[in-house]
Amino acid sequence: MAINDRKIEKLKERSAQLERRIKEDTAEKKRIDTQIKVLSYENLRAELSSHAMTADDYVQYAKLLQKMADHSVSFADIDAMLDKFAESHIQTENKENFHEENKIF
Numbered sequence: 544m545a546i547n548d549r550k551i552e553k554l555k556e557r558s559a560q561l562e563r564r565i566k567e568d569t570a571e572k573k574r575i576d577t578q579i580k581v582l583s584y585e586n587l588r589a590e591l592s593s594h595a596m597t598a599d600d601y602v603q604y605a606k607l608l609q610k611m612a613d614h615s616v617s618f619a620d621i622d623a624m625l626d627k628f629a630e631s632h633i634q635t636e637n638k639e640n641f642h643e644e645n646k647i648f
Contacts, residue, residue, distance in 0.1 A: 591601055611617070 587601075591598065596604070611621075
């Protein structure tokens with residue numbers, strides 16, 4: 544019985560030791576996580592200021608990127624759509640100008 548009592552005491556001590564380490568490690572993890580957040584925020588601020596963007600602009604840009612990714616649309620796709628739109632707009636204007644010139648008063 545004395546042998547078991549000694550084993551129990553040693554295990555209790557080890558358990559308490561582990562408990563303390565868990566608390567210390569948890570506190571250290573929280574400090575590290577906080578430092579990561581601060582550094583990430585600083586990176587974001589630097590990125591925003593390098594592009595002269597406000598936080599709202601960045602949020603809109605991030606939403607746009609996500610929407611593009613959701614619909615498998617690239618910047619090249621948008622560029623091509625804008626080119627087609629511009630061509631169509633120019634053709635419409637040319638037709639209107641042609642009709643205006645050919646009107647008889």
